Amino acid sequence: MLEQGTKAPSFTLANQDGKQICLDDLRGKWVILYFYPKDNTSGCTTEAIGFTNAKADFERLNAVIIGVSPDSPKSHTNFCTKHNLDITLLSDTDHKVLESYGAWQLKKNYGREYFGVVRSTVIIDPCGNVAFMWNKVRVAGHVDTVKDKLTELQNNE
Numbered sequence: 001m002l003e004q005g006t007k008a009p010s011f012t013l014a015n016q017d018g019k020q021i022c023l024d025d026l027r028g029k030w031v032i033l034y035f036y037p038k039d040n041t042s043g044c045t046t047e048a049i050g051f052t053n054a055k056a057d058f059e060r061l062n063a064v065i066i067g068v069s070p071d072s073p074k075s076h077t078n079f080c081t082k083h084n085l086d087i088t089l090l091s092d093t094d095h096k097v098l099e100s101y102g103a104w105q106l107k108k109n110y111g112r113e114y115f116g117v118v119r120s121t122v123i124i125d126p127c128g129n130v131a132f133m134w135n136k137v138r139v140a141g142h143v144d145t146v147k148d149k150l151t152e153l154q155n156n157e
Contacts, residue, residue, distance in 0.1 A: 002101060002102055002122065002130050002133060003130065004130050004131065004132060004133070005129055005130065006129065006130050007128055007129055007130075008023065008031075008033075008122065008124045008128055008129060008130050009023075009097070009100035009101060010022075010023050010024055010128075011023050011096075011097045011100070013068070013090040013091055013092055013097060014073045014090065014091050015073065015076070015088050015089060015090055015091075016073055016076035016077045016079075016080050016088070016089045016091075017073070017077070018073050021066070021088060021090055023124070023128070024128070026064060026124075027126065027127070027128055028126050029062055029063060029064050029126055030061065030062055030063035030064070030123065030124065030125060030126060030131075030150060030153075030154075031063065031064055031066060031122075031123070031124040032051070032058060032063055032064070032065045032066065032121065032122075032123060032146055032150070033066050033068065033101070033121070033122045033123075033124060034047070034051070034065070034066070034067050034068070034119075034120070034121040034122075034137075034146075035067075035068050035069070035098060035101065035103035035117055035118070035119065035120045035121070036048070036067055036068070036069050036117060036119055037069060037070075037116060037117040037119065038069060038070075038071060038117075039069060039071045039075045039076060039078070039079035039089075040075075040078075040079055040082065043119070043139045044069070045079075045083055046139050046140075047067075047119075047137075047139045047142065047143070048067060048079070048083065048085050048087065048089075049083055049085070050139070050142070050143035051065045051067070051087050051143055052083075052084070052085045052086045052087050053143075054143050054144075054147060055086055055087060057147055058147065058150070061147070061150055061151065061154065062126070063150060064088070065087045065088065066087070066088045066089075066090060067087060067088070067089045067090065068089075068090045068091075068092050068097060068098065068103075069089070069090075069091070069092065069117060070091075070092055070093055070095060070098065070117065071089075071091060071093075072091055072093060073091045075091075076089040076090075076091060095115075098117060101120065101122060102118075102120070102135070103117055103118050103119075103120040104116070104117060104118075105118045118135060118136055119136065119137040119139070120133065120134060120135050120136070120137060121133065121134045121137055121142070121146055122134075123146070123149065123150055123153065125153070131153050132149055132153060134146075
């Protein structure tokens with residue numbers, strides 16, 4: 001698991017447009033990195049729409065929002081189009097970034113065990129360090145919680 005204050009694992013992944021996005025290129029900005037299980041599922045759609053609706057608020061706080069799931073860039077494109085999403089979604093089909101952030105874990109459902117995405121969010125500071133993280137996120141109210149925590153972190157700098 002990641003610890004606050006440690007360097008965030010670097011990555012380069014394709015977004016919904018097939019463009020490579022590298023964490024190191026975002027230095028100088030706050031990064032809201034959220035991990036979600038699957039495009040077009042109810043909780044993931046609610047979360048993505050919530051972050052899209054709050055995008056201007058995060059931009060005022062010098063923050064970018066990035067969602068990561070194991071879905072393909074094409075799936076992300078369809079997801080963005082269907083729900084008018086205006087955030088960056090990255091494709092981690094081999095789960096390497098999900099694993100490095102502790103979001104790819106053994107899950108249990110109806111007596112069945114399998115590996116999957118544990119909904120998580122990490123705030124990365126402008127120097128590239130983990131500033132705060134949430135594991136096993138509940139979608140309701142989460143976007144506001146992240147915005148409040150980001151504001152608090154910036155006020156304590």
